[in-house]
Amino acid sequence: xxxxxxxxxxxxxxxxxxxxxxxxxxxxxxxxxxxxxGDLLARASLAAxxxxxxxxxxxxxxxxxxxxxPAGAKVSLRVATLGDGERFSRRRVELxxxxxxxxxxxxxxxxxxxxxxxxxxRLDPSLxxxxxxxxxVELARAEGWPExxxxxxxxxxxxxxxxxxKPAPDEPVSWIGWFRPRTPLPDDAALHEAAFVFTSDLMSxxxxxxxxVDFHPGRLTSLDHALWIHCPPRWNDxxxxxxxxxxxxxxxxxxxxxxxxxxxxxxxxxxxEALLG
Numbered sequence: 001x002x003x004x005x006x007x008x009x010x011x012x013x014x015x016x017x018x019x020x021x022x023x024x025x026x027x028x029x030x031x032x033x034x035x036x037x038g039d040l041l042a043r044a045s046l047a048a049x050x051x052x053x054x055x056x057x058x059x060x061x062x063x064x065x066x067x068x069x070p071a072g073a074k075v076s077l078r079v080a081t082l083g084d085g086e087r088f089s090r091r092r093v094e095l096x097x098x099x100x101x102x103x104x105x106x107x108x109x110x111x112x113x114x115x116x117x118x119x120x121x122r123l124d125p126s127l128x129x130x131x132x133x134x135x136x137v138e139l140a141r142a143e144g145w146p147e148x149x150x151x152x153x154x155x156x157x158x159x160x161x162x163x164x165x166k167p168a169p170d171e172p173v174s175w176i177g178w179f180r181p182r183t184p185l186p187d188d189a190a191l192h193e194a195a196f197v198f199t200s201d202l203m204s205x206x207x208x209x210x211x212x213v214d215f216h217p218g219r220l221t222s223l224d225h226a227l228w229i230h231c232p233p234r235w236n237d238x239x240x241x242x243x244x245x246x247x248x249x250x251x252x253x254x255x256x257x258x259x260x261x262x263x264x265x266x267x268x269x270x271x272x273e274a275l276l277g
Contacts (some may be wrong), residue, residue: 008152008181008183009153009185009198010185010191015047015077021051023047024075025075027069030151032071037065037103037201038198038200042195042197043095044095046190049190051081052089052091052109055112056110057189058109058190059228059229060108060227061197061226062224063105064104065223067100077093078094080093087110088108089109090107090108090109092104092107121264121265122260122266127176130178130238136155136157152181154181155177155178156179157176157177173210175210177203178238178239179199179202189234192235193229196233196268200227200270201222203243207253207256207257208276210245211248219276222274223272223273227270227271233267237261240259240260241260244257251277256269256270257272
């Protein structure tokens with residue numbers, strides 16, 4: 001299924017029941033030749049949520065990418081129950097293409113309950129608001145890169161701008177941008193979560209690219225991807241994401257992403273390790 005800047009994210013983030021504990025999905029084609037890892041994780045989150053009775057929300061997910069999948073491919077999702085309790089449900093989701101295991105995901109879902117809460121507000125008040133920044137569609141047209149690769153998520157880049165300045169080896173660097181669905185999402189909690197899971201992998205190369213400057217995204221292969229959702233995501237506005245990558249060894253780079261609402265509340269934390277080709 002092809003996507004572009006005008007295709008709503010909910011039109012392709014779906015799974016179809018295929019028997020007890022089984023779902024199927026047709027992956028999106030973003031024009032990159034292979035399927036997008038965040039798409040696999042998002043379908044897994046939908047299948048895990050569909051397997052839970054009652055109201056439970058995704059709060060953690062860890063996926064391992066085992067083999068590449070062709071863009072637009074059909075995959076099967078097999079969900080196994082690892083545990084069910086009053087507060088937590090845990091699921092393992094195996095994603096297969098033509099019978100071969102391509103991605104293995106463990107998802108944890110939780111009931112919303114009262115408990116200890118704390119969070120210092122770290123959002124820099126001097127950051128420009130998204131409305132003051134050009135959209136990625138405008139940048140694509142100005143810089144000559146294909147709009148067909150933009151998916152259903154809108155980005156507004158805060159810093160740095162291209163070309164990236166070359167940092168010193170011991171200098172911390174980060175890529176910061178605002179993002180939101182291009183069209184408002186339906187009132188479906190599992191879809192809001194899946195849309196965020198999908199987006200958590202988009203632009204994940206930016207931390208490495210700001211560090212290495214001459215790095216091309218095609219040289220990066222995701223190995224695994226973990227995220228924690230701190231606040232239930234009702235995604236009806238721009239969120240801010242900060243991406244950093246300050247350690248690599250043996251060709252493996254670790255990327256950390258922090259996601260904030262406009263008021264500075266942290267929505268989620270994402271960590272990914274990738275192989276640099």
